[in-house]
Amino acid sequence: xxxxxxxxxxxxxxxxxxxxxxxxxxxxxxxxxxxxxxxxxxxxxxxxxxxxxxxxxxxxxxxxxxxxxxxxxxxxxxxxxxxxxxxxxxxxxxxxxxxxxxxxxxxxxxxxxxxxxxxxxxxxxxxxxxxxxxxxxxxxxxxxxxxxxxxxxxxxxxxxxxxxxxxxxxxxxxxxxxxxxxxxxxxxxxxxxxxxxxxxxxxxxxxxxxxxxxxxxxxxxxxxxxxxxxxxxxxxxxxxxxxxxxxxxxxxxxxxxxxxxxxxxxxxxxxxxxxxxxxxxxxxxxx
Numbered sequence: 592x593x594x595x596x597x598x599x600x601x602x603x604x605x606x607x608x609x610x611x612x613x614x615x616x617x618x619x620x621x622x623x624x625x626x627x628x629x630x631x632x633x634x635x636x637x638x639x640x641x642x643x644x645x646x647x648x649x650x651x652x653x654x655x656x657x658x659x660x661x662x663x664x665x666x667x668x669x670x671x672x673x674x675x676x677x678x679x680x681x682x683x684x685x686x687x688x689x690x691x692x693x694x695x696x697x698x699x700x701x702x703x704x705x706x707x708x709x710x711x712x713x714x715x716x717x718x719x720x721x722x723x724x725x726x727x728x729x730x731x732x733x734x735x736x737x738x739x740x741x742x743x744x745x746x747x748x749x750x751x752x753x754x755x756x757x758x759x760x761x762x763x764x765x766x767x768x769x770x771x772x773x774x775x776x777x778x779x780x781x782x783x784x785x786x787x788x789x790x791x792x793x794x795x796x797x798x799x800x801x802x803x804x805x806x807x808x809x810x811x812x813x814x815x816x817x818x819x820x821x822x823x824x825x826x827x828x829x830x831x832x833x834x835x836x837x838x839x840x841x842x843x844x845x846x847x848x849x850x851x852x853x854x855x856x857x858x859x860x861x862x863x864x865x866x867x868x869x870x871x872x873x874x875x876x877x878x
Contacts, residue, residue, distance in 0.1 A: 603682035604635030610738025618767040698723035713839040716749035726751035778843030793821040798854035826865030
């Protein structure tokens with residue numbers, strides 16, 4: 592296990608970023624959550640506070656421990672603070688250009704020995720690492736949503752990732768109470784290469800009138816013992832994110848079976864992103 596308290600920087604304060612900050616702070620590490628938007632940082636910190644309160648009510652840990660965890664989370668609107676981090680975890684929007692730009696900045700600002708990790712759900716770790724002068728210290732840490740609840744971390748080595756980086760990340764993941772599973776760098780890795788085509792096929796079933804969203808989700812829950820139907824899950828993940836991942840799969844693997852459903856494209860074009868926008872395959876009350 593990595594010795595002592597780690598200084599962890601998390602780039603992005605959205606649902607993945609604040610979840611990652613949450614679990615590291617609960618495990619006793621000092622965390623700086625970074626976002627260009629002060630409002631996003633405030634919302635992210637509020638979400639962490641609410642989730643900690645929920646865990647206290649469920650007797651997961653004491654109220655004092657929750658307060659201490661929250662006190663270990665600092666925020667910043669600039670990335671200059673990554674200079675003191677042992678590990679930086681990027682959890683920005685699933686866009687190649689954005690992640691490439693962030694990693695170029697992180698490489699310039701982070702300490703030479705710092706590990707640079709990405710929470711990307713589909714983009715090549717090798718391509719991201721190539722934007723740095725330390726590709727051997729770049730790795731994928733794909734957390735599952737919601738991060739405080741889900742146990743898996745998909746650990747993805749790029750072409751140049753060295754053994755020391757992989758071992759450190761595997762041990763650190765275990766130390767924060769997660770189960771890391773190492774996979775290789777192919778489009779979508781394992782989790783989304785299997786999950787997203789299933790979601791995409793469910794969307795085709797809606798488009799072709801095979802069944803309503805409710806019918807499709809009920810069949811998958813009761814017939815396949817899934818805890819959540821694929822269309823509910825897609826709304827929860829974000830239809831824009833689902834589309835971005837399907838495009839990575841289609842572009843990277845070149846097989847027509849990964850072609851994003853036209854209805855998925857239409858919903859995203861309409862701004863129907865799912866739960867976060869109030870409407871996707873289902874409608875949600877305004878938050």
